[in-house]
Amino acid sequence: xxxxxxxxxxxxxxxxxxxxxxxxxxxxxxxxxxxxxxxxxxxxxxxxxxxxxxxxxxxxxxxxxxxxxxxxxxxxxxxxxxxxxxxxxxxxxxxxxxxxxxxxxxxxxxxxxxxxxxxxxxxxxxxxxxxxxxxxxxxxxxxxxxxxxxxxxxxxxxxxxxxxxxxxxxxxxxxxxxxxxxxxxxxxxxxxxxxxxxxxxxxxxxxxxxxxxxxxxxxxxxxxxxxxxxxxxxxxxxxxxxxxxxxxxxxxxxxxxxxxxxxxxxxxxxxxxxxxxxxxxxxxxxxxxxxxxxxxxxxxxxxxxxxxxxxxxxxxxxxxxxxxxxxxxxxxxxxxxxxxxxxxxxxxxxxxxxxxxxxxxxxxxxxxxxxxxxxxxxxxxxxxxxxxxxxxxxxxxxxxxxxxxxxxxxxxxxxxxxxxxxxxxxxxxxxxxxxxxxxxxxxxxxxxxxxxxxxxxxx
Ligand code: UDP
Numbered sequence: 139x140x141x142x143x144x145x146x147x148x149x150x151x152x153x154x155x156x157x158x159x160x161x162x163x164x165x166x167x168x169x170x171x172x173x174x175x176x177x178x179x180x181x182x183x184x185x186x187x188x189x190x191x192x193x194x195x196x197x198x199x200x201x202x203x204x205x206x207x208x209x210x211x212x213x214x215x216x217x218x219x220x221x222x223x224x225x226x227x228x229x230x231x232x233x234x235x236x237x238x239x240x241x242x243x244x245x246x247x248x249x250x251x252x253x254x255x256x257x258x259x260x261x262x263x264x265x266x267x268x269x270x271x272x273x274x275x276x277x278x279x280x281x282x283x284x285x286x287x288x289x290x291x292x293x294x295x296x297x298x299x300x301x302x303x304x305x306x307x308x309x310x311x312x313x314x315x316x317x318x319x320x321x322x323x324x325x326x327x328x329x330x331x332x333x334x335x336x337x338x339x340x341x342x343x344x345x346x347x348x349x350x351x352x353x354x355x356x357x358x359x360x361x362x363x364x365x366x367x368x369x370x371x372x373x374x375x376x377x378x379x380x381x382x383x384x385x386x387x388x389x390x391x392x393x394x395x396x397x398x399x400x401x402x403x404x405x406x407x408x409x410x411x412x413x414x415x416x417x418x419x420x421x422x423x424x425x426x427x428x429x430x431x432x433x434x435x436x437x438x439x440x441x442x443x444x445x446x447x448x449x450x451x452x453x454x455x456x457x458x459x460x461x462x463x464x465x466x467x468x469x470x471x472x473x474x475x476x477x478x479x480x481x482x483x484x485x486x487x488x489x490x491x492x493x494x495x496x497x498x499x500x501x502x503x504x505x506x507x508x509x510x511x512x513x514x515x516x517x518x519x520x521x522x523x524x525x526x527x528x529x530x531x532x533x534x535x536x537x538x539x540x541x542x543x544x545x546x547x548x549x550x551x552x553x554x555x556x557x558x559x560x561x562x563x564x565x566x567x568x569x570x571x572x573x574x575x576x577x578x579x580x581x582x583x584x585x586x587x588x589x590x591x592x593x594x595x596x597x
Contacts, residue, residue: 151179151180151181151247152179152180152181152251152593153180153181153182153183153241153248153249153250153251154172154175154180154181154182154183154250154251154252154253154254154593155183155184155185155241155250155252155253155254155271156168156169156171156172156182156183156184156185156253156254156255157184157185157186157234157253157254157255157256157259157262158186158192158255158256158276159219159222159223159226159256159258159259160186160187160189160190160191160222160226161190161219161222161416161417162388162389162390162415162416162417163278163415163416163417163494163495163496164256164258164278165190165192165388165390166385166388166389166496167276167278167352167377167379167496168254168256168276168278169184169192169197169385169386169388170352170379170380170382170385170388171254171276171350171352171379172184172197172200172254173197173199173379173382173383173385173386174376174379174382174383174586175254175593176199176200177382177383178590180251180593181201182197182199182200182201183200183201183202183203183241183250184197184200184201184202184203185203185205185234185237186202186203186204186205187204187205187207187209187226187230188204188205188206188207188209189207189209189210189211189214190214190390191204192388193387193388196386196387196388197386203237205230205233205234205237206233207226207229207230207233208229209225209226209229213225219258219417219515220258220331220332220335223258223259223260223335224335226259227258227259227260227261230259230261231261231265234261234262234265235265235268238265238266238269238271242269250271251272251593252271252272252273252274252347252593253266253271253272253273253274254273254274254275254276254350255273255274255275255276256275256276256278257275257277257339257340257342257343257346257349258335258339258342259342260338260339260342263342263345263346272347273346273347274346274347274348274349274350275342275343275346275348275349275350276349276350276351276352277343277349277350277351278352278495278496279495279516279519279520280351280353280358280361280495280498280499280516280519280520280523281351281353281358281361281362281365281373281375282358282361282519282520282523283322283495283515283516283519283520284343284349284351284361284365285313285361285364285365286313286316286321286322286516286519287322287336287339287340288340288343288365288368288369289312289313290333290336290337290340291337292312293310293312293313293321294333296312298310298318298321299321299323299329299333300323300329301318301319301321301323301324302318305318306318306319307319314360315522315523315526315527316519316522317522319518320518320519320521320522321518321519322514322515322516322517322518322519324514324518325514326514343369343371344369344370344371345371346371347371347372347592348371348372348373348374348589348592349369349371349372349373349374350374350375350376350589351373351374351375351376351377352376352377352378352379352495352496352499353375353377353378353495353499354375354376354377354378354569354570354573354574354580354581354582355375355573355581355582355585356569356570356572356573356580356581357502357528357566357569357570357573358375358523362375372588372592374585374586374588374589375581375582375585376574376582376585376586376589377499377574377582378499378500378502378503378570378573378574378582380478380500380503381503381570381571381574382574385478387476389474389476390416391416391444391445391473391474392474393474393475393476393477394472394473394474394475394476395476396472397440397470397472397475397476397480398476398479398480398483400440400470401440401480401483401485401486402483402485404438404485405485406484406485407484407485407486407487407560408437408438408485408487408551409437409438409439409440409485409486409487410432410435410437410438410439410440410486410487410488410489410490410509410547410550410551411439411440411442411475411480411481411486411488411489411490411506412428412432412439412440412441412442412489412490413441413442413475413477413489413490413491413492413497414442414447414491414492414511414513415491415492415494415496415497416444416494417494418447418492418494418513418514418517419446419447419448419449420447420448420449421448421449422448422449422450422451422456424538425443425448425451425456425457426456426457426458427538427539427540427543428441428538428543429457429458429461430458430540430543430544431539431540431541431542431543431544431547432465432469432543432544432547433458433461433464433465433469434540434541434543434544435543435544435547435548435551436544436548437468437487437547437548437551437552438468438469438485439465439468439469439470440469440470440471440472440475440480440486441469441470441471441472442471442472442473442474442475443471443472443473444473444474445473453471477497477500478500481500481501481503481504481506482504486504486506487506487507487550487551487556487560488506488507488508488509488547488550488551488556489501489506489507489508489509490508490509490511490534490547491508491509491510491511492511492512492513492517493508493510493511493512493517493518493520493521493524494517494520495516495520498520498524499570501530501563502528502530502563502566502567502570503567503570503571504567505560505563505564505566505567505568506563507530507531507550507556507559507560507562507563508524508530508531508532508563509531509532509534509546509547509550510524510525510531510532510533510534510535511534511535511538512535521533521535528562528566529559529562530559530562530563530566531559532546532549532550532559534546574586
């Protein structure tokens with residue numbers, strides 16, 4: 139923990155600070171990480187923006203510290219992840235410094251040992267340093283995707299970036315199994331701002347006391363090996379976080395439990411679960427094609443359509459007329475699902491996902507094969523790993539068209555190939571279960587042990 143202060147030698151009740159970006163895909167793993175470290179004897183102080191605050195009642199064992207961020211709904215509506223991060227960096231620096239001052243003038247037993255923050259919260263670095271507070275970062279993507287981000291300078295040097303339309307199918311020699319079109323820069327409207335954001339993110343990680351991943355080495359061993367060699371600080375892949383203990387719900391939206399009672403009435407492995415996460419949106423045309431594709435596949439489906447997730451339209455207007463009558467008995471639509479429980483349900487046969495990292499990992503943990511429709515950023519990388527390295531899914535990326543959709547759904551749900559893919563997904567599920575256990579010789583178990591010993595020893 140070079141230059142970033144010392145940790146106390148006893149962890150018993152020692153305080154750790156956590157600070158996440160207020161987005162579902164970031165907040166959930168940060169809360170889970172805090173719960174894991176709480177179970178190891180630490181006290182947890184969870185710092186957050188008032189905007190998209192976590193539900194503190196679900197975590198009575200933590201203390202919550204809202205910052206006076208003055209972020210309004212209108213300011214944050216529709217912002218991309220990195221624009222939101224910039225806004226928070228702008229607004230939260232002073233309140234964060236004030237809060238740390240309180241912690242450090244407080245009685246000695248309340249003084250924090252370390253901060254766990256999102257690397258997108260760049261202002262935390264200098265402020266933590268000024269208090270000699272060790273800072274770890276939780277990177278909420280996979281290791282493979284982070285390796286790509288940290289290779290941006292190389293990718294620019296070798297002219298893979300900015301992406302040229304003529305190169306899309308070309309392999310990225312330095313980063314197998316990726317093609318140019320899998321790089322997380324595809325479709326980025328302002329490459330300069332995006333590259334700056336990525337380079338700051340990587341710099342935050344490089345100057346931290348260690349980078350934590352909600353992933354496991356048995357899954358991402360080759361990316362991990364490269365990162366370990368090239369990265370200047372320790373890397374701790376200690377996931378899947380939610381396998382240490384059943385997670386409390388950290389959803390911003392209320393999960394619709396009728397989806398579970400509906401699944402209870404379905405045959406084993408007969409339902410495809412369709413969800414594109416908490417951020418991605420669909421064009422009306424895409425929504426229509428998905429609806430017809432699902433209907434024409436003849437398969438049963440549970441589909442999450444988040445409020446506001448179809449550009450400029452509500453769900454009723456976006457779906458084909460009489461759609462629910464047409465698919466009665468075999469289709470069910472909710473605004474938000476209890477995804478962990480859905481994926482673990484015996485009726486689920488496949489997951490049609492946007493390949494957000496949390497969704498990818500949750501699917502792996504339940505041995506559910508995937509249809510991968512990435513929309514942006516690291517989802518492209520996760521899709522490529524799922525379909526080409528782990529071979530637990532099929533890609534459905536460019537042809538969001540009803541006949542193609544019906545064909546791909548049947549390929550996974552009905553055809554022989556689907557059975558083989560499911561078997562590989564089940565093998566990976568077993569590895570995920572073992573990695574967090576001592577008896578399974580798990581790499582994540584060992585990695586958590588080294589994080590603990592780093593936390594409990596002085597630098
Ligand atoms: N999720 C959920 N219910 C839903 C859809 C998503 O609980 O109906 C959760 C899902 O379990 C995951 C998170 O939302 O933990 C989405 O994170 P991910 O990284 O997959 O994608 P993002 O939303 O960040 O694009």
